[in-house]
Amino acid sequence: MNLRTSITPILAALLLAACGGKADAPAKGDREVVVFAAASLREAMQELAASFTKSTGTPVSFNFAGSNDLAHQINAARGMDLFVSASEAWMDTVQSAGRIEAGTRRDLLANSLVIVGHSRATWTVDQPCALATVGFEHIAMGDPDAVPAGTYARKWMQSVDCGGKTLWDGVKDRVAPAPDVRAALGLVLADPGVVGAVYRTDQMVFAGRTRVLFEVSGGPPIRYAMALVADGGSPEAGRRFADFIARPEAARVFARHGFIPLAAKP
Amino acid sequence: MTHPVLCVHVTLPLDRFGLDVAFETTHRVTGIFGVSGSGKTTLLETVAGLRRGARGRIALNGDVWLDTEKRVRVPPEGRGIGYVPQDSLLFPHLDVLGNLRAGHGRARRGAGDVDATLDGVVTVLGLQPLLSRAPSTLSGGERQRVALGRALCSGPRLLLLDEPLASLDAALRRKVLPFLRRVRDEFALPMLLVSHDPVEVQALCDDLVVLNEGRIVARGEPRAVLTRPEVFTLGEGEVEGFQNVIPAQVVETRDGVSVVRLGGAAEGPLLTVHRSGLAPGSALLVGIPADEITLALQPPPGLSARNAVPARVERVQQVGASRLVTVRVAAGAPPLVAEVTADALADLHVAPGTGLYLLVKASAVTLYEDGAGAA
Amino acid sequence: MLEVLRATFAWAAIATLLVMVPGTLVAYLLARKEFRGKTAVSTLFSLPLVLPPTAVGYLLLRLFAYDGPLGEGTLGLDLDVILSPRAVVIACAVMATPLVVRTARVSFEGVDPRYEEMARTLGHGRAATFFRFTLPLARRGLIAALILGFTRAVGEFGATIILAGNIPGRTQTLATAIFSAQQAGREGEANVLLIIALVAGFVAVYAAEHLSRTHAAAVRR
Numbered sequence: 001m002n003l004r005t006s007i008t009p010i011l012a013a014l015l016l017a018a019c020g021g022k023a024d025a026p027a028k029g030d031r032e033v034v035v036f037a038a039a040s041l042r043e044a045m046q047e048l049a050a051s052f053t054k055s056t057g058t059p060v061s062f063n064f065a066g067s068n069d070l071a072h073q074i075n076a077a078r079g080m081d082l083f084v085s086a087s088e089a090w091m092d093t094v095q096s097a098g099r100i101e102a103g104t105r106r107d108l109l110a111n112s113l114v115i116v117g118h119s120r121a122t123w124t125v126d127q128p129c130a131l132a133t134v135g136f137e138h139i140a141m142g143d144p145d146a147v148p149a150g151t152y153a154r155k156w157m158q159s160v161d162c163g164g165k166t167l168w169d170g171v172k173d174r175v176a177p178a179p180d181v182r183a184a185l186g187l188v189l190a191d192p193g194v195v196g197a198v199y200r201t202d203q204m205v206f207a208g209r210t211r212v213l214f215e216v217s218g219g220p221p222i223r224y225a226m227a228l229v230a231d232g233g234s235p236e237a238g239r240r241f242a243d244f245i246a247r248p249e250a251a252r253v254f255a256r257h258g259f260i261p262l263a264a265k266p
Numbered sequence: 267m268t269h270p271v272l273c274v275h276v277t278l279p280l281d282r283f284g285l286d287v288a289f290e291t292t293h294r295v296t297g298i299f300g301v302s303g304s305g306k307t308t309l310l311e312t313v314a315g316l317r318r319g320a321r322g323r324i325a326l327n328g329d330v331w332l333d334t335e336k337r338v339r340v341p342p343e344g345r346g347i348g349y350v351p352q353d354s355l356l357f358p359h360l361d362v363l364g365n366l367r368a369g370h371g372r373a374r375r376g377a378g379d380v381d382a383t384l385d386g387v388v389t390v391l392g393l394q395p396l397l398s399r400a401p402s403t404l405s406g407g408e409r410q411r412v413a414l415g416r417a418l419c420s421g422p423r424l425l426l427l428d429e430p431l432a433s434l435d436a437a438l439r440r441k442v443l444p445f446l447r448r449v450r451d452e453f454a455l456p457m458l459l460v461s462h463d464p465v466e467v468q469a470l471c472d473d474l475v476v477l478n479e480g481r482i483v484a485r486g487e488p489r490a491v492l493t494r495p496e497v498f499t500l501g502e503g504e505v506e507g508f509q510n511v512i513p514a515q516v517v518e519t520r521d522g523v524s525v526v527r528l529g530g531a532a533e534g535p536l537l538t539v540h541r542s543g544l545a546p547g548s549a550l551l552v553g554i555p556a557d558e559i560t561l562a563l564q565p566p567p568g569l570s571a572r573n574a575v576p577a578r579v580e581r582v583q584q585v586g587a588s589r590l591v592t593v594r595v596a597a598g599a600p601p602l603v604a605e606v607t608a609d610a611l612a613d614l615h616v617a618p619g620t621g622l623y624l625l626v627k628a629s630a631v632t633l634y635e636d637g638a639g640a641a
Numbered sequence: 642m643l644e645v646l647r648a649t650f651a652w653a654a655i656a657t658l659l660v661m662v663p664g665t666l667v668a669y670l671l672a673r674k675e676f677r678g679k680t681a682v683s684t685l686f687s688l689p690l691v692l693p694p695t696a697v698g699y700l701l702l703r704l705f706a707y708d709g710p711l712g713e714g715t716l717g718l719d720l721d722v723i724l725s726p727r728a729v730v731i732a733c734a735v736m737a738t739p740l741v742v743r744t745a746r747v748s749f750e751g752v753d754p755r756y757e758e759m760a761r762t763l764g765h766g767r768a769a770t771f772f773r774f775t776l777p778l779a780r781r782g783l784i785a786a787l788i789l790g791f792t793r794a795v796g797e798f799g800a801t802i803i804l805a806g807n808i809p810g811r812t813q814t815l816a817t818a819i820f821s822a823q824q825a826g827r828e829g830e831a832n833v834l835l836i837i838a839l840v841a842g843f844v845a846v847y848a849a850e851h852l853s854r855t856h857a858a859a860v861r862r
Binding site for chain 1: 702802807
């Protein structure tokens with residue numbers, strides 16, 4: 001449904017760039033803002049974009065995917081205005097490729113991990129190491145080698161000591177890597193034998209059909225970083241949208257979706 | 267010897283007309299004659315059990331294959347037929363021997379020595395050199411012989427032949443026809459033969475059913491049926507006129523020509539023809555196109571045609587602008603038919619009983635050499 | 642890496658064989674029989690060809706989910722499909738079905754039904770006719786169907802990753818291994834797997850092309 005609306009401007013922008021068009025020329029009027037955002041931000045971002053468009057008249061189109069995918073795409077193509085990454089590491093990748101506007105990077109949000117089960121799951125996990133002993137078949141998470149949520153989860157589990165071995169050692173044989181957090185959550189929804197390590201915000205979207213088994217605390221900090229992309233198609237509008245989602249009003253929206261807003265820019 | 271009784275009473279709706287046929291036959295070889303599109307092949311496929319939707323009754327010797335009133339429909343594999351389609355339909359994934367053995371399962375279940383039958387078929391049809399060949403490497407005549415052999419080796423109780431010679435050229439037809447006659451004579455099997463070729467049906471059939479637009483329009487002894495005006499005109503445009511086909515015997519061969527005696531009877535007239543490869547005394551069939559026979563009241567002097575055969579007129583029939591004159595050349599020989607124009611006939615004042623001479627060029631006579639040795 | 646290749650080929654082979662028997666029968670029915678709803682059946686068996694593989698994967702996931710039609714909550718017994726090697730085989734089989742059915746159907750349609758009638762008149766029943774005449778006459782096309790189905794199964798990704806996941810050493814296939822390697826930026830590993838996929842794909846399609854061409858030539862004769 002919004003696939004077409006989100007892909008078309010990107011294709012147009014790519015075409016422009018390929019034809020040698022001046023993609024970085026000053027925007028004439030308010031053109032569309034193209035935002036590449038981590039998949040976990042979908043609901044909150046769409047809500048904010050709707051009110052942005054309502055007040056400014058400038059449409060916003062999104063490409064939601066794993067931050068790793070987005071980073072690869074931004075480094076390979078042109079035409080997107082704003083990148084909101086679920087991890088500092090993938091933002092670093094884009095930055096070191098010289099693909100962001102200097103001075104525009106800032107931390108926007110924090111998130112936390114939960115261990116989630118099917119709504120029928122009856123296991124009790126009162127402390128981290130108990131996770132290794134309950135009888136789930138698989139623990140689904142974003143691919144720890146690539147997807148930030150998975151990377152965070154592994155990092156946290158590796159830091160938990162369970163009597164000489166780490167929690168990761170206790171579960172790694174049962175890990176089912178998924179292409180992104182939502183795919184991992186999909187497996188939890190389908191099979192009561194599967195638990196997942198996902199963002200709290202993702203679990204909240206499916207609160208009725210899942211049960212939080214354990215809330216992770218003291219894990220690695222989970223930071224969402226935002227930056228304007230160099231050579232964007234609508235730099236001015238992009239800047240305005242970036243400011244819009246950093247305002248206190250936007251912070252309240254993110255908070256309602258379960259994110260922890262970081263110091264809002266005055 | 268009591269011949270088997272084949273009983274066919276069927277109706278079947280087709281595109282342009284309905285097939286509606288009822289006949290019974292006790293003859294060994296029954297021909298189904300008609301132009302293309304007259305329903306002949308459909309009738310054969312119905313007897314074989316390959317046509318759904320046929321209604322009526324089909325029985326061989328009291329074994330009922332189809333009786334729609336009693337809800338009997340024996341599938342094709344239960345009918346014990348040997349089917350030889352017009353285009354051979356040899357199985358391309360089997361060699362000739364494999365094709366001949368394709369029906370061995372049924373032959374074994376029935377009586378009879380399967381291997382002896384195979385040997386006999388291979389000998390009679392001259393298939394020995396072909397056994398390991400692939401069907402795609404065979405000539406048209408060879409394919410038809412293999413298809414015939416395959417049907418014979420399957421232990422059939424009835425042979426169904428669909429235009430067995432139609433896909434062959436004239437020269438091949440002359441060669442394959444004798445094989446069919448040998449099959450008829452050596453494997454005592456009843457046959458139903460579909461053909462639009464008057465030569466074929468005269469050479470092979472004892473009984474002829476003529477179909478037109480799905481209905482029987484004539485029935486009887488082949489030569490008599492084929493010369494009826496309503497039948498004679500059927501094949502117009504499709505068949506090159508009527509051809510007399512009569513048995514004969516080689517008398518002698520000299521100077522590049524052969525002399526044969528028509529009808530096989532001792533008093534039959536002699537006819538000079540092409541050189542035959544057969545020894546004196548051998549039996550063969552000769553074909554004389556009706557429109558290649560010239561009639562003369564006296565033996566004409568200074569004639570280039572080699573033959574002036576005395577004959578007596580039996581009947582004169584009117585067929586369109588032509589006249590068919592049926593003549594008898596000898597007491598024991600079958601009658602011959604000559605086709606002449608109405609004008610020419612009027613000048614001769616011919617009537618039944620008139621004595622006259624048949625003038626026939628040697629080159630107009632076709633020999634169907636049996637190859638079966640002395641009669 | 643070789644273990645992934647071996648497992649992928651084994652699953653693809655099982656999936657293809659599972660599809661071949663019913664797929665061949667369905668293809669034969671579609672090629673020879675007229676029946677009500679034939680177009681619907683034909684379309685149904687072609688559907689995985691036009692649906693996004695992820696849609697098929699999601700459909701299968703719903704099917705085998707706890708509360709799905711084939712789930713433990715409905716059946717009362719756990720088929721234990723999701724995230725298991727069984728899931729790989731099922732996903733591959735479903736995705737290979739259209740190619741197997743369509744290719745087999747074409748090969749049956751290339752066999753003149755009169756050969757079957759001929760076999761019947763020679764005393765062979767329906768089953769014997771099918772096995773001793775129809776199958777051998779259609780064999781090259783059927784081998785092509787087998788190879789194409791196998792190739793599709795080897796290359797299956799979208800449905801597999803949703804139903805079976807991408808668990809190294811358990812449900813990871815060549816396709817999902819390439820995906821993982823690429824996602825994690827392990828380019829060397831991705832390149833090796835890519836070359837393996839290229840070679841295997843080329844050999845399989847080349848063989849299928851070769852067989853169907855000689856089949857067409859044989860039928861034309």
